[in-house]
Amino acid sequence: MRSFFHPAQAHHAPARELHNGGFADYAEVPARAAAIRAAIGATQVPTDRGEAPIAAVHDPAYLAFLRDAPRLWREAGRPGDAIPYAFPIVGRRPLAPARIDALIGLHSFDATTPITPEAWAASYGSAQSALAATHAVLAGERAAFALCRPPGHHAGRDYCGGYCHLNTAAIAAQAARDAGNARVAILDIDYHHGNGTQDIFYARGDVFYASVHADPVSDYPFFWGHADERGKGAGEGTTLNLPLPHGTRLHAFRRAQATALDAIARFGAGLLVVSFGADTWEGDPISHFALTTADYAVLARDIAALALPTVVVMEGGYAVEALGANVASFLSGL
Numbered sequence: 001m002r003s004f005f006h007p008a009q010a011h012h013a014p015a016r017e018l019h020n021g022g023f024a025d026y027a028e029v030p031a032r033a034a035a036i037r038a039a040i041g042a043t044q045v046p047t048d049r050g051e052a053p054i055a056a057v058h059d060p061a062y063l064a065f066l067r068d069a070p071r072l073w074r075e076a077g078r079p080g081d082a083i084p085y086a087f088p089i090v091g092r093r094p095l096a097p098a099r100i101d102a103l104i105g106l107h108s109f110d111a112t113t114p115i116t117p118e119a120w121a122a123s124y125g126s127a128q129s130a131l132a133a134t135h136a137v138l139a140g141e142r143a144a145f146a147l148c149r150p151p152g153h154h155a156g157r158d159y160c161g162g163y164c165h166l167n168t169a170a171i172a173a174q175a176a177r178d179a180g181n182a183r184v185a186i187l188d189i190d191y192h193h194g195n196g197t198q199d200i201f202y203a204r205g206d207v208f209y210a211s212v213h214a215d216p217v218s219d220y221p222f223f224w225g226h227a228d229e230r231g232k233g234a235g236e237g238t239t240l241n242l243p244l245p246h247g248t249r250l251h252a253f254r255r256a257q258a259t260a261l262d263a264i265a266r267f268g269a270g271l272l273v274v275s276f277g278a279d280t281w282e283g284d285p286i287s288h289f290a291l292t293t294a295d296y297a298v299l300a301r302d303i304a305a306l307a308l309p310t311v312v313v314m315e316g317g318y319a320v321e322a323l324g325a326n327v328a329s330f331l332s333g334l
């Protein structure tokens with residue numbers, strides 16, 4: 001299977017993240033990508049398709065912010081990574097602040113996503129990898145893999161969060177739409193709900209979003225991913241959330257995924273984007289499901305049985321020692 005990775009994706013490396021009331025080492029490390037590459041063999045550098053396919057999903061002011069934030073942060077005299085701490089949640093007004101401290105809060109929904117000087121190039125490379133995999137599939141490949149890192153599914157049209165700056169799954173799905181697929185589906189099987197992806201397509205009837213994830217009653221991102229979120233307006237019924245409890249093993253996960261795949265088949269998608277996270281693995285340091293390495297091949301075979309052209313974009317998975325084997329298992333089943 002053709003796989004894509006841009007070298008710039010390795011260079012975004014925030015030092016620390018807020019965790020349980022203190023600072024901990026950042027979980028979304030460059031070594032994740034190295035481990036996956038070591039396990040799956042050669043990856044190709046994606047062709048640069050420019051900013052237009054990214055701007056088809058993200059707000060231009062947000063893209064400018066991602067590029068400018070590290071410079072503004074430095075000019076404000078800050079030594080460490082750019083991390084937001086003030087958010088315009090209560091009584092939000094349509095302000096256009098210039099101060100970096102305000103801008104970064106305006107464009108973030110949490111404080112876990114530093115904008116390093118390398119964040120833009122890394123996320124841009126990650127988006128280009130997703131686009132390259134999409135175009136490989138549009139050109140006739142049965143499936144292709146984008147080794148996206150940083151991940152993408154928490155990023156919305158004009159905000160970052162959850163280690164994500166650019167929403168690679170959404171960019172891939174939109175590119176498939178723009179290439180002429182009338183209906184596209186996204187299956188998100190990362191441990192966490194992909195609130196950014198859901199948000200981007202929530203009111204649209206042309207892109208189906210189905211997610212199997214840890215119940216947001218107990219898990220990040222808490223405010224989205226509940227079963228009663230089903231889309232709105234033209235998108236009524238084209239969002240499907242399947243939250244599961246801590247301790248979930250293959251049998252229950254597979255059943256929920258089958259529900260998602262049935263809905264996607266009924267929707268009549270011409271192309272499938274899979275947001276794949278290996279943080280559902282039993283030993284993941286920040287998650288609480290119990291899938292095994294071999295389980296990923298089973299889940300992938302079920303997905304392959306849909307017989308849709310399939311773009312896989314990498315999302316989470318933080319047990320670096322097992323990540324390569326978990327991704328290789330998933331791709332083997334596909």
Ligand code: OKP
Nearest residue numbers: 018019020112162192220316
């Ligand atoms: C990104 B992806 C903070 C716990 C939450 C953010 C998790 C982001 C996961 N101590 N941190 O969906 O794998």
Ligand code: ZN
Nearest residue numbers: 190191192316
């Ligand atoms: Zn995750």
